[in-house]
Amino acid sequence: MTTLEETRRRPSQPQLDPRARDRMERAFRIPRARFVIGGVAAVAIFLWSANGAQFDFLKLGEGASNMGEFITRMFPPDFSKIGTILLLLLETLQMAIVGTVLGAVLSLVMAFGAASNIAPAWLYYICRWTMNIIRALPDLVIALMFVSAVGLGPFAGILAMTIGSIGSIGKIFAEAMEAVDRGPITAMQAVGASKRQIIQYAIVPQALPMLTSYTLLLFEGNVRGATILGLVGAGGIGLELTTAMNRYDYGHLFAMVICIIVLVTIIDQASAIIRKKIT
């Protein structure tokens, strides 16, 4: 049997640099220069950012008592207006459902154009740039645009959510389609399938679990987002939250927060179960 030494000495075989061999054999390696420089640079950027953003643990420690006082004021939660809370929460949920469905459909359409393995280059760049612009716009600004277009109410919120979804989820949809295994695509090309048939049979079925999973994630995000959109009059429970804060009605505020937590937790758990089933 050939020994390791004999194998190493075999003339026709490419040899490993002895210094590289020694380095690889060491249990504890001296970090490479680029790793050290990269680490130092990362720490420096973090400290620079923390300083610029006035991040201060001491200040947090000093203010902790105020926070405690604020939380104390929220007790006990006031469920006397539970009917109103549930109705508004239902409206928020409905907004999120419609916004997610429309957002996911439009995101899917946009993603076909933004996936490099599907779209021609000119369409790819148009779709990617469109999504970048949408993503750069804050949700509240989009909501305000639609409030001024269609007036106060949940419809403006739904439109804001739908457009916002394209920016966030469209890119992820496109990347899910780009990441599919090439084998089935090759097979479909080999049977003479058209571009549409390749998308239909080789790309979408492979990307479907990811698309569904991200749509559920979008839905969870939209439920939380819908509570914020209400701040600018775009429907949902957000407006009631703002009103309660302005009136120092902390009991009512806390009751709403508890209801939102319950709703989000239920959705989160249901999503987890669905995700588990589809993957």
Next chain:
Amino acid sequence: MTTPTLTGPNQSVSRATDARVSVRDLRVRYSEAEPLVLDGVDLDLHAGETVALLGSSGSGKSTLMKALTGFAPITSGDVRVGDVDVARLRRGQLRDLRAGVGQVFQQFNLIGRLSVLTNVLTGSLHQAGPVNVFGTFRSADRRRALELLDRVGIAHKAEAEARSLSGGQQQRVAIARALMQNPRVILADEPVASLDPKMSRTVLELLQSIARDEGIPVLVSLHVLPLALAHSDRIVGLRHGEIVVSGRTADLDAEQLAPVYEIDEEAEED
């Protein structure tokens, strides 16, 4: 029909008149900067025969198969599948050509989440036209797909997800998908490289019986010499893009096939 004879790299190959696939003096180069991947290859495939294509990695086996379906550029030479001149085809016409060439891959290339039946049905996509937007296939196609699954012995798994099948079963589904195309020829690129020896024999026996029973030529690239000797009517050996051995399997032995796998010291040292 021309009787293939044992030929060396410089010996001429007589032109067959009834070949389903005919390759003459084929040269393939992927880019100007790269060397020729195929250099003067001649090959005929006749109805009902199984031809084993032997050669080590990088010898040009896959490129030859790709050239037959327009997936590799034909630098010079003549490639005909039926009466179609592959080098002259435009993009849309290439789809028509591919629809008539069944291909079987090493990694099966099935759509794992779709059912076995749907995977077989995708073989008929070219005839389906634009009407099946919702993924529906005609009853006649479904009936034929089930018959083909019977043919490859896996009809009982028709409704199972393709990914739930073993490697050998998946390869049989892939063969049924190729048959669904009503192919003029079947090209199998290392179809048993991912399978165990027993399953390899089963799959190769299936391919050979299909060639015989359906009268379809099957070109199958292999790495394992005993498998090629046991499951082919003819063997073609490629080395560095050139045919170094070609002849009837019955006339060949391991010694005659040795040049195919001869160790190239210079290449090894590179």
